[in-house]
Amino acid sequence: MISVIVPVYNVEKYLKECVDNILNQTYADFELLLVDDGSPDGCPQICDGYAARDPRVRVIHKPNGGLISARNEGIRAARGDYVCILDGDDRALGNMLQFIHDTVAGLPEPPDMVLFAAHNVYSDHTEETLNNVPEGYYDRERLEKEIFPRLLMDTRNGLHPGPIQAHTWDKAFRRELLAGHYTRDERIRVFTDVPMTYECLLHCRRVYICNEPLYIYNKTNEDSIRARSRENLLTKSFYYLVSYMRENMSGLAPSIGRQLNEYAAMLIIRTGKWRAATEPSLREAAKRMKEGLRESDMLSFVTARGLPRKAGAVILLLKMHLVLPAVLLCAARVRQEKKQSV
Numbered sequence: 001m002i003s004v005i006v007p008v009y010n011v012e013k014y015l016k017e018c019v020d021n022i023l024n025q026t027y028a029d030f031e032l033l034l035v036d037d038g039s040p041d042g043c044p045q046i047c048d049g050y051a052a053r054d055p056r057v058r059v060i061h062k063p064n065g066g067l068i069s070a071r072n073e074g075i076r077a078a079r080g081d082y083v084c085i086l087d088g089d090d091r092a093l094g095n096m097l098q099f100i101h102d103t104v105a106g107l108p109e110p111p112d113m114v115l116f117a118a119h120n121v122y123s124d125h126t127e128e129t130l131n132n133v134p135e136g137y138y139d140r141e142r143l144e145k146e147i148f149p150r151l152l153m154d155t156r157n158g159l160h161p162g163p164i165q166a167h168t169w170d171k172a173f174r175r176e177l178l179a180g181h182y183t184r185d186e187r188i189r190v191f192t193d194v195p196m197t198y199e200c201l202l203h204c205r206r207v208y209i210c211n212e213p214l215y216i217y218n219k220t221n222e223d224s225i226r227a228r229s230r231e232n233l234l235t236k237s238f239y240y241l242v243s244y245m246r247e248n249m250s251g252l253a254p255s256i257g258r259q260l261n262e263y264a265a266m267l268i269i270r271t272g273k274w275r276a277a278t279e280p281s282l283r284e285a286a287k288r289m290k291e292g293l294r295e296s297d298m299l300s301f302v303t304a305r306g307l308p309r310k311a312g313a314v315i316l317l318l319k320m321h322l323v324l325p326a327v328l329l330c331a332a333r334v335r336q337e338k339k340q341s342v
């Protein structure tokens with residue numbers, strides 16, 4: 001019934017625990033697809049060892065192409081009714097697949113997606129990642145009324161992401177839905193879960209949402225932390241990301257065009273804040289910001305009209321090529337957020 005896809009790259013330290021955890025699930029009717037994305041460590045041999053011992057395991061070896069490329073290989077090879085996608089340095093709770101099976105079997109009509117929650121495990125504490133919407137069964141009418149108006153962005157109190165987590169690892173996707181709407185542009189290397197998750201949701205007829213924590217997201221992996229820092233660098237990958245989302249999501253719900261504008265603005269401002277907080281001077285931050293905007297061409301996607309006031313001011317300044325004043329506004333926002341967190 002379920003295909004579990006694990007893209008594998010440079011996670012030798014964590015992979016055995018991840019795979020053992022999947023193979024020891026209380027629900028056994030699944031296949032496990034380990035997609036070796038040209039991993040340079042011992043991961044390919046570990047994957048082959050599991051395939052030799054357990055008939056539920058299939059291994060795909062491919063040249064390195066990035067997370068989306070590896071994930072897509074798994075999606076195209078999957079045979080289950082539903083698909084789960086796990087990171088190779090994370091773990092699923094032992095009852096995750098059983099919960100998905102029981103949820104699908106217990107509903108009057110099978111959902112296109114099942115959304116759940118996760119434990120974020122840091123070196124010194126654990127937090128929960130939740131969906132900040134009421135739990136329950138959503139048909140298309142309820143999705144359009146309650147979820148889609150703020151799916152990507154919620155601007156009721158500033159410029160913030162929407163309440164539905166964009167991760168792929170805290171969801172189960174109906175395979176037919178995923179096969180039609182997985183992310184084709186493998187040049188995207190930042191926020192790789194975002195386009196697929198939200199495009200699939202916008203095509204759903206039925207969704208079940210809960211806050212049962214069924215996944216353990218490893219926040220102690222230093223390699224992953226370093227990779228996430230690259231999400232604050234405006235590169236051409238940001239252009240590919242937003243361009244893909246505009247092409248494949250615009251018009252799927254009445255407010256998505258507005259939300260895509262807000263989303264692109266948030267990415268730019270997030271980078272400005274990060275630059276202001278990490279560069280040795282604000283002039284250096286402005287210089288790096290200008291370089292990133294030139295490389296990514298992100299301003300071509302954004303208009304200041306309709307944005308929250310402070311966000312609109314930053315975007316307007318950037319469009320007028322007044323990068324240093326825009327970075328000063330970002331720096332002021334960073335200081336304000338620090339005060340609020342104390």
